[in-house]
């Protein structure tokens with residue numbers, strides 16, 4: 001019996017979760033739709049022979065997934081886009097009594113989890129934590145560090161990273177843009193970002209060149225902070241550190257949205273998958289800390305105070321793998337701080353998550369400035 005199932009273990013992120021589970025000496029099941037691809041991925045995990053693991057091919061249906069999860073305590077799901085593929089996995093967690101973690105950055109999936117599945121998972125004392133991942137857990141840690149100063153109710157967040165999206169990340173960006181709205185939070189209510197505003201220019205800490213950013217589907221923070229009594233307003237902009245690419249993103253997305261707008265849903269998914277494969281069809285190289293960097297900056301403000309927190313990091317996908325493995329490790333030893341729908345920080349604590357990321361050399365000490 002293995003306590004953790006990594007679903008989608010043949011993917012870029014799934015493989016990294018397995019790598020970090022090994023470092024926590026946690027036996028796991030590497031699960032997915034293709035046994036040969038799963039085996040190939042496991043063969044590339046450094047030191048894999050020092051941890052026990054099984055490989056299981058499973059159909060993406062509630063019944064077979066429930067059977068697989070039955071003997072486990074935690075599922076780390078990396079099969080995205082999650083708005084498309086997540087429901088079967090959460091239903092299987094509910095049926096088998098298993099904690100659910102995933103790596104989403106899709107706001108619409110978070111809202112579905114919060115409103116539809118959260119109360120059902122909470123009734124069973126299970127954690128439902130979509131979005132334990134670099135985007136947007138690091139920004140949440142920075143926000144929580146700012147909020148250690150009481151009296152701040154407004155979060156202005158920027159999330160930047162340098163690198164290449166994976167196959168599923170590219171598809172996820174297009175599916176999200178074509179099929180869902182993006183919201184920010186104003187006085188605890190979701191407000192839709194205006195369409196077609198183009199790219200935003202941002203002052204990015206630590207550099208003179210202005211950064212280019214987009215609402216990026218709204219991000220997870222407005223959902224996580226909506227019922228946080230400290231916070232009323234949350235706006236997030238994000239992007240890749242690549243000006244020509246960012247200048248082109250609105251046109252790429254607009255062209256794809258136009259192409260699928262009148263199609264039935266299944267057709268939309270088919271065309272979006274084709275388009276995404278045209279943008280990226282291969283697994284990116286293993287991350288290089290000198291190239292693949294991340295920057296999360298949070299300005300928090302209130303009527304009479306301000307705080308600013310910046311966290312510099314590297315190897316975004318490794319950060320995600322580590323966060324998932326740490327969360328699974330925590331759940332195997334102690335109940336989460338909150339059951340049902342909860343973010344990584346709400347379930348495990350922002351200082352604890354920062355500590356583990358620092359310990360593994362993936363983020364800097366936060367740079368914090370406070371004015372009161």
Ligand SMILES: NC(=O)c1ccc[n+]([C@@H]2O[C@H](COP(=O)([O-])OP(=O)(O)OC[C@H]3O[C@@H](n4cnc5c(N)ncnc54)[C@H](OP(=O)(O)O)[C@@H]3O)[C@@H](O)[C@H]2O)c1
Pocket residue numbers: 007008009010011012013014032033034037060078079080081082085103104105133134135136166167168169170172173283317320
């Ligand atoms: N928020 C963040 O910071 C963050 C970080 C990392 C990842 N993510 C998200 O996590 C997801 C996975 O990313 P990734 O980097 O691991 O992508 P990836 O390398 O393309 O891997 C995708 C995984 O999902 C599996 N899969 C795809 N379609 C499937 C289906 N219909 N049924 C069953 N399995 C299916 C793939 O299996 P095969 O190998 O058999 O194709 C593979 O194991 C994406 O949605 C991405 O946006 C987010």
